[in-house]
Amino acid sequence: MTADALTPVLTKRWLSPQSWRLATYEKLEGYTALRKALSGTPEQLVKLVKDAGLRGRGGAGFPAGVKWSFMPPNEDKPHYLVINADEGEPGTCKDIPLMMADPHSLIEGCVIAAYAMRSHHCFIYVRGEALHPIRRLNSAVREAYQAGYLGKNILGTGYDLDITVHAGAGAYICGEETALLDSLEGRRGQPRLKPPFPAAAGLYAAPTTVNNVETIASVPYIVNGGADWFRKMGTEKSPGPKIYSISGHVEKPGQYEAPLGTTLRELLELAGGMKDGIPLKFWTPGGSSTPLFTAEHLDVPLDFEGAAEAGSMLGTTAVMVFNETVSVPWAVMKWTQFYEHESCGKCTPCREGTYWLAQILERMVEGRGTEEDIDTLLDVCDNILGRSFCALGDGATSPITSGIKYFRDEFVALCEKNRASSPELVGAS
Template identity: 70%
Template sequence: MTVSTEHGPEAGGGTSPEKLLTPVLSAFWDRPESWTLDTYREHEGYEGLRKALAMAPDELIAYVKDSGLRGRGGAGFPTGMKWQFIPQGDGKPHYLVVNADESEPGTCKDIPLLFANPHSLIEGIVIACYAIRSRHAFIYLRGEVVPVLRRVHEAVREAYDAGFLGRNILGSGLDVEVTVHAGAGAYICGEETALLDSLEGRRGQPRLRPPFPAVAGLYACPTVVNNVESIASVPAILHRGKEWFRSMGSEKSPGFTLYSLSGHVARPGQYEGPLGITLRQLLDMGGGMRQGRRLKFWTPGGSSTPMFTHEHLDVPLDYEGVAAAGSMLGTKALQCFDETTCVVRAVTRWTEFYAHESCGKCTPCREGTYWLVQLLHDIEAGKGVMEDLGKLNDIADNVNGKSFCALGDGAAAPIFSSLEYFRDEYEQHITGRGCPFDPAKSTAWAVPNLEVDA
């Protein structure tokens, strides 16, 4: 996998990568044994923790809140505010749970981060535990990624041996234990309350809220659930300062983040840049679309976010900019598809995924995703009728906003947006009695192309 963090020469279009990329989390991914404690400490590792321990917990929470750090897991909720919701003096144990169950189609940022730089997460965990007065943290990791699981276990062992985990950390009196838990591979466990149920040993299904996890989370105790990238970003903020963090990105979406660029692009990979960068700029650095082809549609935050077209190339990739254009930034999973791709086929495959991963707890999602798949299969096979397009929209509307969790919303998003931008393609499948696209061309492997044709 390409990790694009180096500062290179001028890219196509006259945009200089050194002015756009902000390698922080990925600054030394390409170094030998980047995942070890020795390498991490060579790059000022655990210095942020020392500064955090010199502050009072409430002062630390306020500092992270003032930095403007927002959750990197999809919703973009302010991290410091989430920490602030934990009630104090309640006599209950507090828990920190790190959501590393990265399952959103197209998203590939937390797993590479944990593989190449796991100590950034561990340092962030200790800082967060100190802030919320927690003595036990859990890392909920996808069980399929065994090499990452092994590497995280080894990093935790190194941290214990060096005194960064365990009792009396750095002589501060702080005790923090970390448990690494391997999930069994269910998309629904990316939803925070389903994750908590899974962590407690039950079937992963979303809980009714309220109560929210901040009041009654893991083991019915106050719990903060944060994304890997959110927690891993905290040490750099403490070490370099909140003003430094706010100097990047936009006013309401400050800082750096990892963008997963994939699909029909010449150089897919992780591009760490400031919030507010555009897909056009990222494609400049990624070598453009494959074989000189043109961009047709793309997702700003994974398949559960409404798709964009080539007309949205210059939309600022921050929370406000993407929302204003009609989608969600989500996990910054930029899946790019060229003009050989059948929109109906792509949406059908996504919907099949959501139907398969629906936990079945609520009727709108369980039944709605099933019937969406049946309709899409008919349309793709040339068996559909024009009335099916109205049915698609109606069923998606019955799923969207009416399901127990956001999985239903994610399943409806590609339906709505594809009908908005590519209704003529659906109609072509119906009137032409089948798909007009050549699947051999649509699935061809990307070939490096240094010219941006978008």
């Protein structure tokens, strides 16, 4: 990887003094893309984002331009743009620092995207515990209103847009777009049955697009740089830069911006290598709801296709790195306890399944498991996968099935330890 390939795009202002202030943002090309965008038509912007190949950075990787094009062209109902800033995936920490260090890049992206979708009201739904980013964002929104970048008749173009920053109540389920919309409407955060999809009937039953923070913050750079420039980074099917959150047993955990398709081997180099030189054992490419990888996956390209071909998902690029001192069943148990706690309870497979998965894993880790428990775990996972209302259920099965796939011997060893310490089990099959 050349140094040139690592020229920062999304993070280029993060280290500037008072990078969150409007004055700093304007000095560093801030709001130049907005002027350019407002001089064009909504259709031109949608086409530009399609041509650039920008894909959703919230985990699913759906092409952003295609999503925008689903919005109806007529304005008989209000159109809404909703920004999903409810960052709750374990290990993920890219949107919160972005809102902290460079909130105006998100706001500028919101105005451009809202204009492209003929929306006049944008909601930014921020995780409730993230108090500092909420304050930064509110302050930046006030600055943008005062400077004429928000409100009525933006920059004299006749286009109006209001932004509302909304603090969620700290539920992981509200990262799912329809649960987020229910929460925004003042109801309990639970996923909706689709169809209808948000583009047809979303917030207040009106056409709505839900996009991730990093997706929308990428838009001003595409407007200024053009589709071809954006495609020079990343891979053909997954173009552009990406913020990778690296945590765990590395020397320098943190946010690393690199082109999509970067491998863990290259990311570890950026992060100073494995902590204390203890070898890598397993890692997640995109948070705990993506299947585990092992040391043999060091050279898997971390883009949407590469991760999927190797049997996992890119997710939110939350790279959690674990060395050889960590027990896989223990780590899997901790994640499963999280999913059990965060299940909204709306559908039976996830509500009951995560409860039983956590119970079985707790028993195994305490040394009271049997080998039948391994088959029971896989059977319960099979009954949850693809049968729950939203992706939380599917995500909850990922660490278990992949943990057993790569480290079955560790689960078996726990059961054998139990058999050895329980005389009545000796001789039992």
